Amino acid sequence: MSTAILIENLTKRFRDVSAVDGLNLSVPENSIFGLVGPNGAGKTTAIKIIMNILRATSGRAQVLTWDSTQLSGAAFESIGYVSENQKLPEWMRVSEFLAYARNFYPTWDRDLEKDLVQRFDLPPKRQLKKLSRGMRMKVALASSLAYRPRLIVMDEPFSGLDPVVRDELIESISERAQGSTVLISSHDLAEIESLANHIGYLEAGRLRFSESLSSLASRFRQVDLTFAAPPTIPAQLPVSWMRLEATGTAVRFIESTFDESKTRSEITQVFGEGSSAAFTQMSLRSIFLAVARDARKHRGTSA
Amino acid sequence: MNQVLYILRKDIRRQRLEIAASLLLLLAFAWKSPMVWNNGTDETSSVRLLFGVVGVALILSWWFLIIRVVQGESLVGDRQFWLTRPYRRHSLLLSKVLFIFLFVNLPVFIFDIAALHHAGFAPWQHGAGLLQGQLLLTAFLIVPIATISAFTETIAQVLLVFLGLIVFFVGLNWITDKIPSSSFGSNVPGGVVIIILACVCVAVLALQYFRRDTRLSRFIVLGSLCVIALILIAAPYNRLIEHAYPKTPDGPFTAIRAAVQKSNPKRREEPSFYNNKVSLTTAMKVDGLADGSLVVIDAARLSIFASNGRAWNTGWVGSSRTIWSNSSEFREMFAVDKNFYSSVASDDVRLRVELAVSQYHEHFLGPVTVAATDFRVTNDGICSGADVRVFRALRCRAALNEPAFTAQFSPLDTTCTLPDASWPSLQVRRYDAAVSAEFGGGAGVVPIHPFDINFGEATDPSGKKSVFIICPGTKFDLAKPVHVGQYRVESEVQAVRLPDYLSTNDFDE
Structure with missing residues (x-):
């Protein structure tokens, strides 16, 4: 093109x-x-x-x-x-x-x-x-x-x-x-x-x-994970995961390079078996906010 | 070319009211402009005042038109719609030039032609003068304001820059006034300043119209003002004058000799000081000036050397005194520093007077006979013998520039009725006009310049009775002064006392 x-x-x-x-x-x-x-x-x-x-x-x-x-x-x-x-x-x-x-x-x-x-x-x-x-x-x-x-x-x-x-x-x-x-x-x-x-x-x-x-639209997804017991969040996460939040037995993050099988495999690697995952398509506004907040967080960390 | 016309048409439409107002002002000005060469004698003072106000308003209306047309497509800022439209920059510039030409230059040109015709001159004989008038109008009234408008965004900003420039030049003038010889010797630095300003105007207009680099333009303007200040403050005025007026004249003519005269002791009076200065007058005797020549004293300098080794000089001071071949004495007045005067007033001092002079040869043009109505005196001058008795002089007018000429008259040739032809004051009278005017002497908005030829009156031996001596039928000779060279002469007088040279009336000759 x-x-x-x-x-x-x-x-x-x-x-x-x-x-x-x-x-x-x-x-x-x-x-x-x-x-x-x-x-x-x-x-x-x-x-x-x-x-x-x-x-x-x-x-x-x-x-x-x-x-x-x-x-x-x-x-x-x-x-x-x-x-x-x-x-x-x-x-x-x-x-x-x-x-x-x-x-x-x-x-x-x-x-x-x-x-x-x-x-x-x-x-x-x-x-x-x-x-x-x-x-x-x-x-x-x-x-x-x-x-x-x-x-x-x-x-x-x-x-x-x-x-x-x-x-x-x-x-x-x-x-x-x-x-x-x-x-x-x-x-x-x-x-x-x-x-x-x-x-x-x-x-x-x-x-x-x-x-x-x-x-x-195809590569950004909001991922919602549900566990039987509160999971342990490791220090090292895949670089494509953004804004990970954990509340009790629920974990939510934004996947910026979504491919269902790849994402599922990474979830298993990080948390092990036993979670149920829901993938939600995101609006541009949600993607924009996620990226902006992630950037701000990284700037805050590096500062 | 089409773009030029589109932009021009748009600007005309936008400023149609301002254009009409400006043309009306010009019409009003033109209607009453004959009072300039008639000296306003037929008009009431309020009409004369109104005429002056209209003249100022006319210039302001031109400036307003120029500012608005240049800022119509503002060259400052980044929000103008035209920046991202297919404007060709040279078309934009050309349309603005055309607008100014159509509504400032052309009306003035037409007014000039009408005024010349009305004043009795043939306009087609003054093509060069008309062109010169247009050049002066463009250089002094149009280009500077167009330049300021090109690097500002609003009329308020133009006013601010204008005020800033006034403050700058007034302040600079105040500083340079304190530098000896600067008032007379500023020809060369002044010329350099004019060249710098001309270059700055061209550079800023080119930069703004073709690169729109406002920051650089403003930097150039500010930088040039600093350079101008530096030039005018640091210029070697004395050296420039001495170079322009060498001690040894260069040319096939005989230089004059000048001798400062020793003053007779005076009754000692307390000097009156003004502005910390005291006025001294020196009598000078000149000889060596051939018949048919004249000398204009452009400037003079008085140096005082005291016996205790102290010395002081006035710096070169402008003079403009004319010395004829039949005159031999004149007086030159100098302002001397109060403290220096007081410190050496009781001592013997040595005085040196230096004169910077321009010498002219008179090229005889022919006799002129005074007529009862209008008559020609030079190619560019018309005089009237109608009201000589009222004005006690010949009232004349010149086209575009004040003419430079000399006139000689023998009162014995008068056609006026004299009580007694043997009156002792009936000696040859000389008169000169604008001898040193080399370029556009007196050029202004009105293309006609009034001037007088005044041979004075004849007075009886008691000095109480005077008779006018120019009447219709009287003849006088006219000559054109041709510059032959310039040089300086000096003369000293030893062992004199300053109080003997005190002016009788300070600062009055």
Whole structure:
């Protein structure tokens, strides 16, 4: 599978703070890639470097056929960018803004523009500064979808939006993204789960994992063990087990490389025979929380 | 090119009200601008005041337009929508340049042409001057504010930077004022400063528009201010002046000789001090100036050597006094440090006066006859003989730059009615205007510059009665001063006492 975005050893330091620290990431072409991570993980910084808004301290990023530092002018004819904190020309009316943006794109589709305006219920005569946050985000999205970009990059597009607007946006992105690559950053995992087919998890400027959502869903399981008597928890556990908790005769942990026969065999090796095991599929949110807490625990231990 | 027009059209639409306001201000300014060359004599003081206010408001409106158009696509920060749109940077820059040209340069250009035409000049004969006016407007009123707007995000930030620069330059001026010779000798350092500022403006605009490196831009601005401060404070002013005015003149002309005159002992009075200075006046005698030449004393320096080995000098002080071939004496006034004066006032001292002079040869242009209405005096000047009796001078106007010329008049040629043609004060009168103006002397927002030609009046032997001596039909000669060289001359006088040189009225000649 070819890649739309390839990031290699990307580092961005602000004075002594590393916002992005040796990031390696590959976004497959035609995928909807969710870049998730807690606040301050470096998602926005990484995206701004990809979009050539910020300069990296070291490392590089390849965006479609361009080195990210060369992204400007005509390159943006095939890239759309929507961000929660983007400053639009607020004095313009919606129709003026779309008409103005139209001038810059040879592939602008007037019918698609009309369709988006209708779908998003945008008021053409209203000034952007008089629109709600959600409406403004819709305008930004409409102006970024109407020219059918090959790559759409969205930085926290759903942040602070009401559920109805969020659903509308998600639906539109899903529909319109066919034939495009979408990179979308968010800490709102429920939306990402319903939209993305690939996930990258960023924490403290580093990529913890990056894979397809189906692979992620298949390799994470919550494992519940029940014993006849309280078991002894050994000091050494398999590295793929996360957040092990024991309460009386019950033990619960997260298996991060789930394969039923392999997991069962490891359980027997650790606890011996005599336990009953239940494997529960996890939501993205549960996986994210487990990974984040595990990382925090490890940082606490190493500190 | 299309992008340039799209961005331009967007900016025009955004600023249509501001553009209209600016053009209206220019119209109002243009409507009353003839008062500049008519000296506002037909206008009430409130109209004159309003005219000044409109002039200031006009410049502010240009600045507002420039700031808004540059910051319309802000080059600072990382949240602007245009950063991730297919803007070509050179198109963006070109659209901003075009906007400023259309709504600042072009209206001023049209106003200049209209004003020239209204003042009686043929605009097409002043193409170079009009271009120079546009260059000055761009260099001093447009580029600096565009540069500041390029590395700031809001109008408030521009104001803050502007205020900071004012404080910086006022403070720097306050410091350099205390450096001897700095007021006159700042031509070279001042030129270097202007070159630095021009380079900084170009560098910052290029950096911001093509690399958007605000940190580096701000660093360059701050760094250049430090370099400017260093240059103006550490410049070897005396050496620069002495290099510009060598002791031995270089050129095929005869240099003047100057001799400082010994002052007769005066009745000893307590000197009056002002700002810890006391004013001394030295009488100078000059000779050696050939007919058809004149000398402008650009600066003078007084050095005082006391018998106890102490010495002090005033540093080079600007003068701008014209010496004609038929004049032989003049007085030069110096401000001397109070403490030094007091410490050597009762001793014999040696005085040395040095003069930095520019010598000119007068190129005769021809006779001019005063007319009752408008008449031409140089290629660029028009005078009026209509109100000579009211103003006691010929009121003239020049196109774009104040013209440099000299005029000579023999009152015996007057066509005015004199009570008695043998009045002793009827001797040849000389007049010079902006002799040393080399580049754009007096250039400003209004392209017409008023100036007077004043030969004075004739007075009777008692000095009580005076008669005006320029009337319609009177002729005078006009010459163009051609710079032939510059040098310095010096003269000393031994064993004199400073109190004998006290100015009669301190700081008045």
